Amino acid sequence: MKYISFLKKITPFLLIALLFSCASRKDVVYYQGIDGMTAQGKSNSYEIKLQPDDLLMIIVTAEDPEIAMPFNLQSVSVQNPGKLDAVTGQQTMQLYLVDAQGFIEFPVLGKLKVSGLSRSEVLQMLQQKIGVYIKSPNINLRIMNFKISVQGEVNLPGTYNVASERVTLIEALTMAKDLTIYGKRNNILIIREIDGVKSYNRVDITNADFMNSPFYYLAQNDVVYVEPNKNRINGAAIGSNTGVIISISSLLITLITLIITTTK
Incomplete structure (x- = not known):
């Protein structure tokens, strides 16, 4: 009877502890306060900056394809991995690697510093430099990695x-x-x-x-x-010590049972 009375006393405290351990809305819900925000008009102008180790695909075209050819890397044929002596005929575009100093080696133009520039800035630079040789060149640039x-x-x-x-x-x-x-x-x-x-x-x-x-x-x-x-951190700590906790709990239950039995 004393044991049952003790459980009745501590039950409200356990319920209170469980209630306060629940996550609150402010810790879980995204975008709180969004209704009070004003519209922003600058996000569409965002552009990333090129970095070392970027792989770039740059294709130059013109009205006369032969004029643009010297400004493009040549495609190469790749072999079928299952048949090393056979060529699939598939053409693979070679890419420009931005080196550790931020340069690429561009046909005809030589070394160009592109690291730290946005895509539109690099396109503008290429338009100006290639424009010396080709009237109104079309240039496509894309980061491949x-x-x-x-x-x-x-x-x-x-x-x-x-x-x-x-x-x-x-x-x-x-x-x-x-x-x-x-x-x-x-x-x-x-x-x-x-x-x-x-x-x-x-x-x-x-x-x-x-x-x-x-x-x-x-x-x-x-x-x-x-x-x-x-x-999560507390749960991980409990999880790693589950065996110890079970052993201690079993020992405590055994002791409590013995105490209750001997006091009857």
Whole structure:
């Protein structure tokens, strides 16, 4: 009877502890305060900057294809991996690698510094330089190895290739199947490297104002890390000591049973 009376006394306290351990709305809901935000008109002007190790596809065309040929890298034939002595006839476009100093080696024009420039700035430079040789050249430029990595408390962590040259933090998290319930939404880390210098930046996606942040749009090779919240950390600690906890609990239950039995 004393044991039952004790359980009745502590039950309300256990219920209160459970209630306060639940996550609050402000820790989970995205875009809080978005209704009070004013429209922003500058997001469409966002352009990433080219970096060392970028792979660029640059194609120059003109009314006369023969005139444009010297300004393009030649395609090469690739062999069938299953038949090394046979050629598939498939043509593969060669790409420009931005070297560690930020240069590419361009046909006819020589070395060009492109690191730190946006796509439109590089196109403008090429238009001016190639325009000396070709009247009104058409130039297409694309980054072929744009990728971002998402780690931590997301449902599908990994490295993702991006077809376009504009990807938002929300799109990256969506590729990773969103945060788990244990992800810390108000302290997401974005690691970015520009000209060999890494920066470490924190973003709170529960506050809608993060969409005005310079880290709303991601750059190539960005790493997004979602930190686990306290519940996940505490759960991990409990999980690693489950065997010890079960042993101690069994011992305590045995002692309590013996005490109750001897006091009857």
